[in-house]
Amino acid sequence: MNSAGNNSVPRAGSALPWALVTPALGWTLLFFVLPFIAMGFSSLTAHEGGGFTLSNYSQFFTNPSYWQAMVNSLEVTAIVTVVSVLLAYPFAWILAEQVPERWQRLALMLAVLPFWTSYVVRSYSWLLVLAQNGVINRALTGSGLITEPLQLANTRLAAATGFVHFFVMLLTLTIFANLKQLSPSYRKAAADLGAGPVRTFLHVILPLTLPGIMVGAFLTFVLCIGDYITPQILGGNNELLMPQLVMMQIGRRGDFPLASALSIILMAVVTVAYLACARWLKIERA
Amino acid sequence: MRRIIRVASWLYALAVYGFIFLPVVVLVLFSLQATSFPIPPFTGPSLRWYDAVLSDVRLTSALVNSLLVASISSATAVTLGFLSAWGFARFVLPGSGLLRGLITLPLTVSYLIIGMGLLVLFNWAGVPKSLLAAGIGHVVINLPLCFAIIYSQMGDHQINIERAARDLGASEWKVLLLITVPVMAPAIFAGFFLSMTFSWDEFVISFLLTRFDTTLPVEIWNLLRSGLNPKTNAVGSLVFAVSIVLVVLFELTLLRRRKT
Amino acid sequence: MTAPLVDIRAVSHRFGQLAVLKNVSLRIEPGSYTILLGPSGSGKTTLLSILGGFVTPSEGKVFIRGEDCTAVPPARRPTTTVFQDYALFPHMSVGGNVGFGLRMQGVDGATRAAKAREALALVGLSSAFDKKPHQLSGGQRQRVALARALVIEPAVLLLDEPLGALDLKLRRQMQDELKAIQKRVGTAFIHVTHDQEEAMALADHCVVMNDGRIEDEGPPERVYARPATRFSATFMGESTILAGKVTEAGDRTGTVTTPAGPVSVRSALPEGSAVALAIRPEHLMLGGAAGTASLGMAKVSDVVFQGSFKRVLAVSVEDPSLQFIAKLPASTTVQPGDTLAVSCDTDQIIVLAD
Numbered sequence: 001m002n003s004a005g006n007n008s009v010p011r012a013g014s015a016l017p018w019a020l021v022t023p024a025l026g027w028t029l030l031f032f033v034l035p036f037i038a039m040g041f042s043s044l045t046a047h048e049g050g051g052f053t054l055s056n057y058s059q060f061f062t063n064p065s066y067w068q069a070m071v072n073s074l075e076v077t078a079i080v081t082v083v084s085v086l087l088a089y090p091f092a093w094i095l096a097e098q099v100p101e102r103w104q105r106l107a108l109m110l111a112v113l114p115f116w117t118s119y120v121v122r123s124y125s126w127l128l129v130l131a132q133n134g135v136i137n138r139a140l141t142g143s144g145l146i147t148e149p150l151q152l153a154n155t156r157l158a159a160a161t162g163f164v165h166f167f168v169m170l171l172t173l174t175i176f177a178n179l180k181q182l183s184p185s186y187r188k189a190a191a192d193l194g195a196g197p198v199r200t201f202l203h204v205i206l207p208l209t210l211p212g213i214m215v216g217a218f219l220t221f222v223l224c225i226g227d228y229i230t231p232q233i234l235g236g237n238n239e240l241l242m243p244q245l246v247m248m249q250i251g252r253r254g255d256f257p258l259a260s261a262l263s264i265i266l267m268a269v270v271t272v273a274y275l276a277c278a279r280w281l282k283i284e285r286a
Numbered sequence: 287m288r289r290i291i292r293v294a295s296w297l298y299a300l301a302v303y304g305f306i307f308l309p310v311v312v313l314v315l316f317s318l319q320a321t322s323f324p325i326p327p328f329t330g331p332s333l334r335w336y337d338a339v340l341s342d343v344r345l346t347s348a349l350v351n352s353l354l355v356a357s358i359s360s361a362t363a364v365t366l367g368f369l370s371a372w373g374f375a376r377f378v379l380p381g382s383g384l385l386r387g388l389i390t391l392p393l394t395v396s397y398l399i400i401g402m403g404l405l406v407l408f409n410w411a412g413v414p415k416s417l418l419a420a421g422i423g424h425v426v427i428n429l430p431l432c433f434a435i436i437y438s439q440m441g442d443h444q445i446n447i448e449r450a451a452r453d454l455g456a457s458e459w460k461v462l463l464l465i466t467v468p469v470m471a472p473a474i475f476a477g478f479f480l481s482m483t484f485s486w487d488e489f490v491i492s493f494l495l496t497r498f499d500t501t502l503p504v505e506i507w508n509l510l511r512s513g514l515n516p517k518t519n520a521v522g523s524l525v526f527a528v529s530i531v532l533v534v535l536f537e538l539t540l541l542r543r544r545k546t
Numbered sequence: 547m548t549a550p551l552v553d554i555r556a557v558s559h560r561f562g563q564l565a566v567l568k569n570v571s572l573r574i575e576p577g578s579y580t581i582l583l584g585p586s587g588s589g590k591t592t593l594l595s596i597l598g599g600f601v602t603p604s605e606g607k608v609f610i611r612g613e614d615c616t617a618v619p620p621a622r623r624p625t626t627t628v629f630q631d632y633a634l635f636p637h638m639s640v641g642g643n644v645g646f647g648l649r650m651q652g653v654d655g656a657t658r659a660a661k662a663r664e665a666l667a668l669v670g671l672s673s674a675f676d677k678k679p680h681q682l683s684g685g686q687r688q689r690v691a692l693a694r695a696l697v698i699e700p701a702v703l704l705l706d707e708p709l710g711a712l713d714l715k716l717r718r719q720m721q722d723e724l725k726a727i728q729k730r731v732g733t734a735f736i737h738v739t740h741d742q743e744e745a746m747a748l749a750d751h752c753v754v755m756n757d758g759r760i761e762d763e764g765p766p767e768r769v770y771a772r773p774a775t776r777f778s779a780t781f782m783g784e785s786t787i788l789a790g791k792v793t794e795a796g797d798r799t800g801t802v803t804t805p806a807g808p809v810s811v812r813s814a815l816p817e818g819s820a821v822a823l824a825i826r827p828e829h830l831m832l833g834g835a836a837g838t839a840s841l842g843m844a845k846v847s848d849v850v851f852q853g854s855f856k857r858v859l860a861v862s863v864e865d866p867s868l869q870f871i872a873k874l875p876a877s878t879t880v881q882p883g884d885t886l887a888v889s890c891d892t893d894q895i896i897v898l899a900d
Contacts, residue, residue, distance in 0.1 A: 017379055020372055020373030456650050471637075
């Protein structure tokens with residue numbers, strides 16, 4: 001009410017506000033919207049000859065290996081999202097509730113430190129751990145648990161491990177922030193009304209943090225399904241995911257139209273996922 | 287009951303910390319390997335692979351490229367982000383909500399698709415692959431971030447502070463230089479440092495949009511083709527170290543802001 | 547009579563479809579302490595923003611010292627504003643804050659510091675010169691904001707709910723200081739509040755606003771004793787309101803028929819006109835000694851002890867929708883449930899044309 005004032009200053013020189021926002025808008029239009037339009041056009045052009053065609057899209061539905069890449073992507077992403085949430089929630093809860101207040105900031109910073117290394121380096125580090133003669137296989141053979149090294153690298157499991165590693169950190173960050181936002185009075189009120197720790201958690205803490213978890217899970221979904229590096233380094237080429245398929249069209253065949261079409265399909269899937277759970281994602285609040 | 291929860295919590299937390307740090311520890315440990323394979327047994331410590339990295343011209347020039355792209359693209363992103371955030375926070379513009387949505391839209395699209403789009407556009411427009419092209423892509427991903435951070439900090443109270451300055455006779459320029467920028471400095475720094483880390487670590491856009499001169503993550507990717515190699519460990523550890531320095535600087539600015 | 551310092555002429559303002567000010571005219575004399583009093587949404591803050599230059603009115607003109615300032619930006623008009631949240635610059639010292647306006651005028655550093663120290667001394671904060679705003683308490687920040695606005699010697703100082711963020715005790719204390727400072731500097735103060743006690747304590751001139759209009763204005767004593775409208779009678783202090791109709795009109799007196807019975811009043815209103823009678827709580831008498839005007843019987847519903855007096859609520863027996871609010875001595879023995887005769891003196895009845 002009292003601050004209903006920014007509609008007023010300054011009245012003269014209405015060019016100023018546009019001068020402020022135009023560079024950013026221009027950049028976004030020129031290097032984000034325009035490329036997207038270019039990609040749309042490209043996806044409707046034939047790779048050979050350049051005429052109009054829908055074949056780049058129809059290929060996706062008719063070629064089983066393309067279709068399979070999308071199925072793989074969705075499966076891996078779903079597994080990664082669920083496992084990451086299940087691992088991260090208790091961890092974030094311990095950091096927020098069991099660790100003494102003064103150490104929390106440090107504990108959290110430590111917990112997400114590797115989050116800040118580059119994708120490439122992080123995936124490579126997992127390769128070191130999971131390789132045929134890597135740390136885990138050496139430890140297992142050394143202790144006599146197995147005689148032959150396990151095939152860990154270049155599997156779906158390896159890709160999922162690399163993903164889970166990253167998203168556990170990301171989700172710990174978001175869930176921790178969520179838990180800390182809850183007023184301690186909720187817990188006190190629940191205890192006061194006779195709820196034990198388990199019931200307090202189930203009926204009060206969990207429902208209140210659920211929206212935050214949904215946002216974190218959606219973020220995981222979006223980032224996971226669009227990532228190329230982790231499946232390429234850890235999963236190898238035995239089983240292709242969508243981003244690998246897209247990159248393959250560019251790298252090996254220089255087929256921009258098909259790559260564009262596949263990218264647009266991937267984006268459409270993400271958009272559908274967003275619309276499907278938009279009800280739970282109150283992102284506009286943020 | 288409480289005790290059991292406590293012990294279980296400690297065990298669980300230790301396990302997760304172990305999972306989080308396992309690859310990093312292995313990476314750094316075997317970067318100090320004396321022999322040619324970064325696999326057990328550990329034969330170091332030795333700094334020979336760091337020597338090898340620092341005398342590799344391709345890697346050192348990629349490192350310089352990465353720093354250059356990161357700092358210039360971040361400075362651009364934070365400047366554009368700040369100006370637009372100021373414009374949107376201070377003035378009522380027609381379609382403001384829609385335009386703000388447009389600026390933050392790239393946040394919801396994966397880097398791969400942003401890179402693909404730019405590749406198709408530049409290819410069509412005849413723009414050659416270069417560090418500049420990659421830098422443009424990095425501004426696209428970091429501009430919405432800088433905008434969102436700075437815009438979220440421009441609340442009613444900040445608006446009143448600027449009104450007070452104008453009321454006391456300050457011109458628009460003086461308001462900007464003496465009031466807005468200093469007051470917003472923590473958010474501006476936060477945007478800059480976050481952009482730096484994201485640009486520094488970014489792979490796929492640089493991979494798609496550069497050719498001969500490229501950034502460090504792409505150069506590391508090229509190294510990976512030679513299989514497991516302690517030199518890759520060494521350069522990976524260096525990248526990790528730089529990221530950590532950036533994050534610590536970021537934390538410190540946040541901490542300083544909390545104190546004032 | 548000299549020209550007024552501020553002359554607001556027929557100002558109206560709309561935010562989109564919403565009319566927040568409806569044809570408001572107001573004059574403010576040099577050196578006066580004016581209070582704009584009203585509930586939230588009454589338009590008082592918008593009126594202050596128009597005076598400060600932060601809002602240009604949709605219609606009407608604002609003259610300050612005889613000059614048309616309607617569209618002059620804040621920086622170039624002889625007003626300064628003390629904001630509700632103080633709006634101190636968090637990155638500058640207290641001295642830097644207070645000196646800011648002078649710095650913008652190009653005053654050199656030494657003079658600036660000297661004047662800033664002088665202004666801080668005026669508000670009793672000499673020692674805070676080198677501190678940062680976040681090191682100060684709420685009351686101290688309030689004083690810094692005041693010093694910062696006063697140091698550039700405005701013709702009019704605008705205060706937007708300046709005491710709203712302070713706790714009650716501090717508010718009463720700052721109230722006295724504000725008045726003292728205003729008398730010392732002689733600048734005209736225009737102060738927005740919804741606190742009627744604050745208004746009565748501070749104002750030379752009290753402007754009661756409601757729904758975008760000025761309901762009443764004048765010295766607070768007059769506004770309290772003889773409110774011009776029903777709103778003013780209930781917002782500036784409490785009143786018991788009796789709706790009625792003039793049934794007998796004399797030369798200087800009349801009789802009004804109310805739910806509590808006929809009441810004779812000293813007012814010459816035409817017969818048949820609808821009126822409201824307002825009676826201040828301290829003028830109502832319950833039981834015991836009767837006043838000259840009888841108001842029927844009432845059943846006491848609530849007695850609240852308030853230290854120096856008891857606040858008594860009673861429901862009229864004749865009309866249960868009519869509630870009497872009375873202020874009785876602390877020694878009264880009235881109990882909830884008692885049924886008593888209600889009366890008052892004819893002189894104390896405020897007649898409001900409806």
